[in-house]
Amino acid sequence: MQLLVSLNNLELSKYLEFTNSFIIGLKNYSVNYFEVEFEEIDNLLKKYPNIELFISLNKNIFNKDLSDLREKLIKLSKLNIKGILFYDLSILKIVRELNLDIPLCYHGTHMVTNYNICNYYFNHSVKYAYLSNDITCDEMLEISNKTKIELMTTFIGHLIISHSKRKLVSNYYEHINKDNKEKINIISEKNKEDKYYVIETNLGTNILTYNILNGTRAFLSLKDKLSYGVLDSNLIDEDTFLEVLKLYKLGLDNKISNDELLESVNYLIGSYEGFFFKKTIYKVK
Numbered sequence: 001m002q003l004l005v006s007l008n009n010l011e012l013s014k015y016l017e018f019t020n021s022f023i024i025g026l027k028n029y030s031v032n033y034f035e036v037e038f039e040e041i042d043n044l045l046k047k048y049p050n051i052e053l054f055i056s057l058n059k060n061i062f063n064k065d066l067s068d069l070r071e072k073l074i075k076l077s078k079l080n081i082k083g084i085l086f087y088d089l090s091i092l093k094i095v096r097e098l099n100l101d102i103p104l105c106y107h108g109t110h111m112v113t114n115y116n117i118c119n120y121y122f123n124h125s126v127k128y129a130y131l132s133n134d135i136t137c138d139e140m141l142e143i144s145n146k147t148k149i150e151l152m153t154t155f156i157g158h159l160i161i162s163h164s165k166r167k168l169v170s171n172y173y174e175h176i177n178k179d180n181k182e183k184i185n186i187i188s189e190k191n192k193e194d195k196y197y198v199i200e201t202n203l204g205t206n207i208l209t210y211n212i213l214n215g216t217r218a219f220l221s222l223k224d225k226l227s228y229g230v231l232d233s234n235l236i237d238e239d240t241f242l243e244v245l246k247l248y249k250l251g252l253d254n255k256i257s258n259d260e261l262l263e264s265v266n267y268l269i270g271s272y273e274g275f276f277f278k279k280t281i282y283k284v285k
Contacts, residue, residue: 004021005232006034007233008034012044020050023085024054026055026056031058032208034234041053042079053080053081053082054083054084054085055076056085058087058088060165066094069091073091085107091104103127104125106126108130109160112132113131118149119146119147119148119149127150129150131226133213135280137276141222144226151226151227152227153226153230155248156230157236159274163204185199196208197210209274214266214269214272215274215276216265217273248261248265
């Protein structure tokens with residue numbers, strides 16, 4: 001397994017001691033990733049020619065986007081990128097129609113939940129699949145044993161719960177006739193302690209878990225089964241994130257005991273494990 005850092009800035013030097021694999025979003029085409037212009041991606045690859053860089057184009061694509069999308073995909077095919085994370089099938093269609101040499105990763109957020117999905121996309125020349133965090137560690141192990149596609153999933157980060165193309169925050173404050181200057185809002189469920197981040201961008205509104213996912217126990221079981229383990233730096237204190245990344249690198253290299261790794265990461269970010277050990281999807285009997 002490679003550690004794959006989802007970036008929140010362009011200063012890669014602080015991460016290179018621990019990994020050379022990164023995700024960044026293309027401006028106006030990426031949901032819940034740090035976005036940059038094409039020229040910044042080009043400059044980043046020139047500055048760091050030895051990195052593995054995945055580019056996220058995981059938004060819904062509309063007819064008005066298609067012409068520009070084609071141009072962007074052609075440009076990206078000429079760069080030394082590791083792959084493109086996509087959600088909308090128009091990207092797969094365009095890449096195949098134009099015979100572009102770009103490795104693709106199906107990033108269906110909540111969609112990639114079984115090996116049949118993985119095998120379907122593998123048979124359509126997709127190289128990677130981004131496993132949903134709605135399934136358990138055991139289910140991920142089963143998928144890894146029954147597919148040839150290269151797999152990745154998130155182990156550290158604030159998970160995206162939902163995305164809406166609507167400007168939910170702006171609409172709400174307009175409805176109650178109040179101004180809101182906060183880019184990041186926090187909401188709570190009524191009669192519950194659960195809280196969520198609500199972040200509005202030019203592409204819509206993202207709702208994220210308030211707690212940081214700590215998938216360290218699952219990481220220890222899956223590190224020899226998946227190609228990439230994603231650590232998402234978004235909304236996490238930089239020093240804390242770097243310390244977690246360092247610990248994961250030690251764990252990957254077997255230079256720290258499992259117990260010490262678990263205890264240290266729990267201390268830094270808490271013990272919220274999401275659905276890695278809590279089944280939420282059931283077959284109808």
